Amino acid sequence: MEKPRQVVRKFLARPQHEGVGAVVRRSIGRFELRYFDPFLVLDEFSVSAPAGFPDHPHRGFETVTYMLEGAVTHEDFEGHRGTIKAGDVQWMTAGRGIVHSEMPAGPGTSKGLQLWVNLSSGNKMVEPGYQEIQSKDIACTSADGVTVRVIAGHAMGVQSPVCTRTPTMYLDFTVRPRGVVRQPVLASWNAFAYVLEGEGVFGAERGAPVGAHHLLLLSQGDGLEVWNKSDDRPLRFLLIGGEPIGEPVAQLGPFVMNTEEEIDMTVNDFERYANGFEKARHWKSQAMVALVVE
Ligand code: FJE
Numbered sequence: 200m201e202k203p204r205q206v207v208r209k210f211l212a213r214p215q216h217e218g219v220g221a222v223v224r225r226s227i228g229r230f231e232l233r234y235f236d237p238f239l240v241l242d243e244f245s246v247s248a249p250a251g252f253p254d255h256p257h258r259g260f261e262t263v264t265y266m267l268e269g270a271v272t273h274e275d276f277e278g279h280r281g282t283i284k285a286g287d288v289q290w291m292t293a294g295r296g297i298v299h300s301e302m303p304a305g306p307g308t309s310k311g312l313q314l315w316v317n318l319s320s321g322n323k324m325v326e327p328g329y330q331e332i333q334s335k336d337i338a339c340t341s342a343d344g345v346t347v348r349v350i351a352g353h354a355m356g357v358q359s360p361v362c363t364r365t366p367t368m369y370l371d372f373t374v375r376p377r378g379v380v381r382q383p384v385l386a387s388w389n390a391f392a393y394v395l396e397g398e399g400v401f402g403a404e405r406g407a408p409v410g411a412h413h414l415l416l417l418s419q420g421d422g423l424e425v426w427n428k429s430d431d432r433p434l435r436f437l438l439i440g441g442e443p444i445g446e447p448v449a450q451l452g453p454f455v456m457n458t459e460e461e462i463d464m465t466v467n468d469f470e471r472y473a474n475g476f477e478k479a480r481h482w483k484s485q486a487m488v489a490l491v492v493e
């Protein structure tokens with residue numbers, strides 16, 4: 200590594216209400232950090248029934264849901280339905296349009312992360328699609344006290360099967376006490392770290408340790424060094440990077456396009472059930488039907 204990345208800004212993601220009765224810790228996508236090209240939103244969510252994210256649309260980007268605890272059932276207007284559990288990932292391309300619900304499944308609290316990855320203008324109107332990887336199929340490897348789960352991209356000699364339209368790396372590291380990570384990251388990409396458990400020293404060995412729910416924006420460089428200086432606690436963090444798209448962003452809630460005109464067209468398409476939203480006309484999720492009956 201010639202030029203390790205340094206921490207340029209640190210954000211503590213505090214809980215806020217989203218969806219219906221759900222709580223998210225939003226780091227990217229809040230006022231002080233509107234957009235970190237190509238990333239639109241990073242939410243660490245915590246939700247238990249009857250709260251959730253009932254029927255809502257998306258257009259123009261991808262949502263990546265990575266479960267930490269419990270489970271989430273999703274259903275969409277094409278009839279696609281499934282449940283992702285702790286350790287599973289769903290990489291959903293909303294493309295030209297999806298309407299779906301995302302609701303906690305089973306007792307207890309469901310926790311995880313949802314990342315919104317922008318799509319370039321040429322990909323915003325692609326066919327919607329899903330890639331779902333179960334925990335047991337996620338590429339994982341360990342060496343020298345470091346374990347990495349490779350959600351997207353490659354690390355420590357293993358490669359994720361996920362195809363990302365916007366080139367993205369998404370790594371989940373666990374570092375034993377006194378361990379150190381040295382991970383290359385392409386120099387032209389934007390990258391950040393998000394701490395899940397324990398405390399880590401990021402970028403420069405003399406820095407102050409950073410704990411859970413903090414997002415660290417990284418400077419340009421060709422990799423990242425992270426130290427777990429604790430004697431007894433493991434460190435768990437995500438390292439996420441992506442190739443910047445470099446296009447204008449026009450956003451209205453769950454619709455992300457390049458211009459205000461395209462946003463107006465999208466609202467029109469959604470209201471008129473057109474150009475990808477046809478199936479929204481007669482669809483309601485099972486979760487919504489159940490709520491109305493009760
Ligand atoms: C959304 C408000 C929302 N973070 N994390 C407005 F809450 C949502 C939304 C989510 C979401 C869903 C899950 Cl499973 C996890 C989330 C926001 O669904 F899309 C808009 N527009």
Ligand code: FE
Nearest residue numbers: 257262299301
């Ligand atoms: Fe959604």
